[in-house]
Amino acid sequence: MQSRYHEVYDGWVKDPEGFWAEAARDIDWFKPWDKVFDGDAGVYGRWFTGAECNTCHNALDRHVASGRADQVALIHDSAITGTIAKLTYAELLAEVNALASVLRDQGVGKGDRVILYMPMVAEAAVAMLACARLGAIHSVVFGGFAAKELATRIDDATPKLIVSASCGIEPGRVVAYKPLLDAAIELSAHRPETCIILQRLQLGCDLVAGRDIDYAETVGAARAAGRTVECVPVAATDPLYVLYTSGTTGQPKGVVRDNGGHMVALKWSMENEFGVKPGEVFWAASDVGWVVGHSYIVYAPLLHGCTTILFEGKPVGTPDAGTFWRVISEHGVVALFTAPTAFRAIKKEDPQGLFVPKYDLSKFRTLFLAGERADPETIKWAEQKLKVPVIDHWWQTETGHPISQNPVGLGILPVKYGSPCVPMPGFDVRVLDDAGHEVERGTLGNVVVKLPLPPGCLPTLWNADERFFNAYLTEFPGYYKTADAGFIDDDNYLFIMARTDDIINVAGHRLSTGGMEEVVAEHPDVAECAVIGIADAMKGQIPCGFIVLNSGVDRDVAIIEKEVVGLVRDRIGPVAAFKMVVTIKRLPKTRSGKILRGTMQKIADSEEWKMPATIDDPAILDEITEVLKARGIGVI
Numbered sequence: 001m002q003s004r005y006h007e008v009y010d011g012w013v014k015d016p017e018g019f020w021a022e023a024a025r026d027i028d029w030f031k032p033w034d035k036v037f038d039g040d041a042g043v044y045g046r047w048f049t050g051a052e053c054n055t056c057h058n059a060l061d062r063h064v065a066s067g068r069a070d071q072v073a074l075i076h077d078s079a080i081t082g083t084i085a086k087l088t089y090a091e092l093l094a095e096v097n098a099l100a101s102v103l104r105d106q107g108v109g110k111g112d113r114v115i116l117y118m119p120m121v122a123e124a125a126v127a128m129l130a131c132a133r134l135g136a137i138h139s140v141v142f143g144g145f146a147a148k149e150l151a152t153r154i155d156d157a158t159p160k161l162i163v164s165a166s167c168g169i170e171p172g173r174v175v176a177y178k179p180l181l182d183a184a185i186e187l188s189a190h191r192p193e194t195c196i197i198l199q200r201l202q203l204g205c206d207l208v209a210g211r212d213i214d215y216a217e218t219v220g221a222a223r224a225a226g227r228t229v230e231c232v233p234v235a236a237t238d239p240l241y242v243l244y245t246s247g248t249t250g251q252p253k254g255v256v257r258d259n260g261g262h263m264v265a266l267k268w269s270m271e272n273e274f275g276v277k278p279g280e281v282f283w284a285a286s287d288v289g290w291v292v293g294h295s296y297i298v299y300a301p302l303l304h305g306c307t308t309i310l311f312e313g314k315p316v317g318t319p320d321a322g323t324f325w326r327v328i329s330e331h332g333v334v335a336l337f338t339a340p341t342a343f344r345a346i347k348k349e350d351p352q353g354l355f356v357p358k359y360d361l362s363k364f365r366t367l368f369l370a371g372e373r374a375d376p377e378t379i380k381w382a383e384q385k386l387k388v389p390v391i392d393h394w395w396q397t398e399t400g401h402p403i404s405q406n407p408v409g410l411g412i413l414p415v416k417y418g419s420p421c422v423p424m425p426g427f428d429v430r431v432l433d434d435a436g437h438e439v440e441r442g443t444l445g446n447v448v449v450k451l452p453l454p455p456g457c458l459p460t461l462w463n464a465d466e467r468f469f470n471a472y473l474t475e476f477p478g479y480y481k482t483a484d485a486g487f488i489d490d491d492n493y494l495f496i497m498a499r500t501d502d503i504i505n506v507a508g509h510r511l512s513t514g515g516m517e518e519v520v521a522e523h524p525d526v527a528e529c530a531v532i533g534i535a536d537a538m539k540g541q542i543p544c545g546f547i548v549l550n551s552g553v554d555r556d557v558a559i560i561e562k563e564v565v566g567l568v569r570d571r572i573g574p575v576a577a578f579k580m581v582v583t584i585k586r587l588p589k590t591r592s593g594k595i596l597r598g599t600m601q602k603i604a605d606s607e608e609w610k611m612p613a614t615i616d617d618p619a620i621l622d623e624i625t626e627v628l629k630a631r632g633i634g635v636i
């Protein structure tokens, strides 16, 4: 099939508002918009101003009303507990109604924040939708974060209520969530009035009298009584959720997502970008704590009338490297979306792909990879073993849906390995030099998007318009700064090569090295430190900390390094995957005192590097090379 991409993209270029108004016809609105786009509203403009809608209505009620009541909406497949549970659209709506009733009993209403600190259980999606139903704003916090990170989010979002669970389950260990939740509440200045706690069979927990209520008991009672709550009309521009993501400091950024534009963009993406039809089974193997989980486990597939899979497990070890193929075959998945690191993990365990032919993958059509750069070797391996197109696409927590992709639904374009293909309608992507001038095709530079951002992207940061403006819109006036470096080739294909800030990408998880440095610096024996991301064959990057000890410290260096590792795990969480600390005598710096992190990273990754002209003392780089060599880190 000839791709319609160019025709569709040009259509958007000619009439962006007409394009999105047309896409918006696929959404039920309680009140139509006054303006498709109001350039005077918000920080850079707002979409669908004046309109009223409800995201839960569009994800559930409208499908139940239009004949999908008995279609499975959500499959909870837990490879880690060996259980599978299915909820039809009618059943999921009943669950959401029951929890929404309990939330309302606890005083949660439109505009209130609710933090969800949940493992990968169906109740996590139920809670997101119940908040949406009430017009409350959810903020999901990933389970791999420590109490301190949760506390930071509690203080920023000031939730009325928190929904959590007794435990999460990681291979080989049960993660007790409740002590982390209690510690976070203890650490935070803001105190939620109520916590609703889901007790899991693997590990129960005590409830705090006067604050905690039992999920099963209260929601069960509401369910048994058949209680329902009407969908609360909200403005299209009202926030649906706040999702915190790493910024350049330890203070995470609260990315705001609205209701109206978000629904329009996600619904459009399912058919046109992912090539999936209503009624089909779509699986995003991510976590509800990340943006991929928000957009493509919960909202997009449900808005589109698909069956979605919420998978609790890992690509390997639960129980083996055939788990993904088992899920695809057992549930008739047509499209899988995951991070390249998952495939690198599978390839490492089963390089020959021996597990693949054991399963019937006849319904499986497309593999989508995002979250980090997809290395050509991994793409080629997946293509060979699965015999389906492998689509790399590029986006960010901030954009909520793909900026660039090979648009399968519009007709696939030729694949170029290493490129997440072409910009999607809504995104006018340019590459600028540091002075803000557009560079020539093929030249590396700052990847930016011409304003306004399309529907579905962040309108601002939670309670922080100025931070939003300063972080994203000031460096290149008129453009949104993606903080990615890359280039565009002669065929308009994008190549995303690296971040331009201190963010690293560890197993598809976005982490701030600046945030880690803040924690490392807290160790009493550490005088100075630097954290860099170094290349890792499986996780893409892993953090490596360099510490300089205070003069006079004579404790065992190995013990100090272990303590620093423990400190980061304790403060940020296991997800930081911070396991490597190297003690050095001095940090390499410029004469003006800036730490030369980029050069350290090149040394560790055995990349070519030039002696920075501004370096204060070149001998320090030799010292670092020696220490890394001796430790067998990075340098070959």
Ligand code: COA
Pocket: 119, 142, 143, 144, 145, 168, 170, 171, 175, 285, 286, 287, 290, 292, 314, 315, 316, 338, 339, 341, 342, 345, 370, 371, 506, 507, 508, 509, 573, 574, 575, 576, 577
């Ligand atoms: N709750 C508690 N702890 C968690 C957690 C959660 N939800 N998720 C991860 N962790 C822990 C892990 O148990 C691990 O702890 P450990 O140091 O005690 O081993 C640590 O955080 C690091 O996790 P991770 O980086 O995921 O490494 P891993 O070795 O457990 O798994 C992969 C590696 C590649 C299998 C895994 O990262 C994966 O499946 N990635 C898929 C990609 C993905 O989901 N990306 C998200 C964005 S699309």
Ligand code: AMP
Pocket: 245, 291, 369, 370, 371, 372, 373, 374, 392, 393, 394, 395, 396, 397, 398, 420, 482, 483, 484, 496, 497, 498, 499, 505, 508, 509, 510
């Ligand atoms: P997150 O906000 O966690 O989704 O991370 C977004 C960042 O991940 C982007 O800014 C990129 O640096 C990186 N990223 C995501 N997808 C891709 C991709 N397909 N290719 C290269 N980098 C990617």
